[in-house]
Amino acid sequence: MNQSGMLTAEDGGEKMMENIALTKPPRGDETDLAKIRLQYAKHAEPVGTIPEPTPPGIAAVLMDKLGERLAFERSGTRLYDALMVKCAADKSCGVPAKELKHLRDEEAMHFALVGAAIQALGGDPTAQTPWADVAGVEGMGLMQVLTDPKTTVAQALHAILVAEMTDNAAWDELVELTGQAGNDDLVGRFAKARDEEQEHLEKVQGWYKQAVQAAGAAGAGRVRATG
Amino acid sequence: MKPTLLENRGVPLEKQKFTWRDLVQKPISKLDDDAYTRVRIILMNGIELEAHRFSHSAARMNGPELQLPLAQVRRIEQHQATMINWLIGADHSPLETTIAYEQVAIDVTAAVAMNEPDDYLAQVYRFGLLEDFDHMYRYSALLDRLEGKDANNILQSYTDILPGRPTLVEHRAPQDDLRRPYDRKKAAPLSKLHALTIMAAEQQTHNFYMNIGPMYADPVARQLYAEIASIEEQHVTQYESIIDPTESWLEKWVLHELGEVYNYHGCMEQESNPRIKAIWERFCDYELGHLRLAIELFEKHERRDVAEILPESLPEPIPFASQREFVRETLAGEVDLRANGTEMVPKSKDSKASIAYREQMNSEGSPSETVSAGYKWAPGSELKLKVA
Numbered sequence: 126m127n128q129s130g131m132l133t134a135e136d137g138g139e140k141m142m143e144n145i146a147l148t149k150p151p152r153g154d155e156t157d158l159a160k161i162r163l164q165y166a167k168h169a170e171p172v173g174t175i176p177e178p179t180p181p182g183i184a185a186v187l188m189d190k191l192g193e194r195l196a197f198e199r200s201g202t203r204l205y206d207a208l209m210v211k212c213a214a215d216k217s218c219g220v221p222a223k224e225l226k227h228l229r230d231e232e233a234m235h236f237a238l239v240g241a242a243i244q245a246l247g248g249d250p251t252a253q254t255p256w257a258d259v260a261g262v263e264g265m266g267l268m269q270v271l272t273d274p275k276t277t278v279a280q281a282l283h284a285i286l287v288a289e290m291t292d293n294a295a296w297d298e299l300v301e302l303t304g305q306a307g308n309d310d311l312v313g314r315f316a317k318a319r320d321e322e323q324e325h326l327e328k329v330q331g332w333y334k335q336a337v338q339a340a341g342a343a344g345a346g347r348v349r350a351t352g
Numbered sequence: 353m354k355p356t357l358l359e360n361r362g363v364p365l366e367k368q369k370f371t372w373r374d375l376v377q378k379p380i381s382k383l384d385d386d387a388y389t390r391v392r393i394i395l396m397n398g399i400e401l402e403a404h405r406f407s408h409s410a411a412r413m414n415g416p417e418l419q420l421p422l423a424q425v426r427r428i429e430q431h432q433a434t435m436i437n438w439l440i441g442a443d444h445s446p447l448e449t450t451i452a453y454e455q456v457a458i459d460v461t462a463a464v465a466m467n468e469p470d471d472y473l474a475q476v477y478r479f480g481l482l483e484d485f486d487h488m489y490r491y492s493a494l495l496d497r498l499e500g501k502d503a504n505n506i507l508q509s510y511t512d513i514l515p516g517r518p519t520l521v522e523h524r525a526p527q528d529d530l531r532r533p534y535d536r537k538k539a540a541p542l543s544k545l546h547a548l549t550i551m552a553a554e555q556q557t558h559n560f561y562m563n564i565g566p567m568y569a570d571p572v573a574r575q576l577y578a579e580i581a582s583i584e585e586q587h588v589t590q591y592e593s594i595i596d597p598t599e600s601w602l603e604k605w606v607l608h609e610l611g612e613v614y615n616y617h618g619c620m621e622q623e624s625n626p627r628i629k630a631i632w633e634r635f636c637d638y639e640l641g642h643l644r645l646a647i648e649l650f651e652k653h654e655r656r657d658v659a660e661i662l663p664e665s666l667p668e669p670i671p672f673a674s675q676r677e678f679v680r681e682t683l684a685g686e687v688d689l690r691a692n693g694t695e696m697v698p699k700s701k702d703s704k705a706s707i708a709y710r711e712q713m714n715s716e717g718s719p720s721e722t723v724s725a726g727y728k729w730a731p732g733s734e735l736k737l738k739v740a
Contacts, residue, residue: 127384128385128386130505133508137508137674137676140509141504141512145729148514148727150728151515151721152725153726154725154726157722158723158725161575161719162572165571275441
């Protein structure tokens, strides 16, 4: 039984409510906290720099963003690896294993595509750029959801959905940036990858909706075995 | 049934075996398990980590006759600690786990303070209790304001979220953190067990905050962990100083093992989750085996009868329950106490050295005051009080 809410507490809930009247807080409000954040923000160093040699103008942004895509597609492949295990553990989940594997392999190919592009532009695909680092921080929660044996296929698909929605927006951005940098060859290859990612998103959305409906039909939430 | 200490030999060391799969079991449910199951897990992890800290210290100060048996027992304790600590699910954010650590510090320390037979030691526990109680309030504010979560989801309404002795006045000069030790020849066995238990819990909390503090991006969270970790260090100083330093290494080892038996037994008796209860039972039997070995070494090397330091039976277990009324009474009566040397004194007699120290530490602002400025806990979030 879920015990996190106050309604499940015997008289504890009423006692907790007394806390509101009993509290004499320090003066101020939550803007005090914001002021400290602001002080630190004003003096913060950046996450890091783009590996040398730094290309000029928009090409520098493109290189940083290519690093982000490289990192995201690599992590995305691992997210799909985890999802495949999750689906294998629930044979009735309705997600076709072959299609899932296809999506996973395309993520890996996009990783390779971006790595080759960085190299062709004179960059170092083994380096971690600032945007790549931040993307890694963003994705930490997604991987936690996907690799936790307790989460359901629907919950895992939701995490993938978050990743795919971000990925779609990011590929649009990358195509645009590549165009601005005047590299038509890459624009074509990246546009193909973007189209594939759009298919990923549609498929994941469909599987996710189906999984949520199935959970509803089976009764809300899984009944937890003792222990 | 309570183990009859000197008769029950427990599981011999050579039969205390693990596998990696065995160490990594299903975690508890953050949502469905009782909050005191999590409290027991955190406490027992602390007990095992203290066993490690003691065992390594002993190994560094003694020869091979103790180094090998210490290493043998320590290897098992390593795996006991792992199995226990890994029971905390990954859906707990470090800050949610922090809330649970403070619940341990409040409800276990309160239970100890209520049952402690020595008046001075009871006062020491009440003194520390009100400080951890304040940490709960500050961390709850951080949880609400940083992660947008309600600390009471973790506490399950067992433990209040109110200001205690303000964290900013808890900073003391080192000489005001030392207390008078119990006398090993006169102290009740329960007093010794209490002291070891609370010291274990506090050293674990200190280490936990030191490890997770830098995991936060938010500078306010980093500052708050820095501040409260400093108090936990003071608490470890306080609680280790109440233990008689003239106990020999082997006497301390026997008492550590006794403390582990005592606490596993208490967990076993009160556990609501049958799967976790089985772990407490298994480890209680393991600890009886460790105790037996420590007793043999004590009798062999010190040529003393262990009956002079062991009780005939285990004292009543530390209760795992809400201590709300006791904490509120203590808060009302003792929140303004301060420490001057080894004594608790009224605020008017506060130590000049501590005042000077805390003025220095707080001279560029107080993280605990900043994070909780205007904060009142409300079910769901303080936002409910503001938006409604």
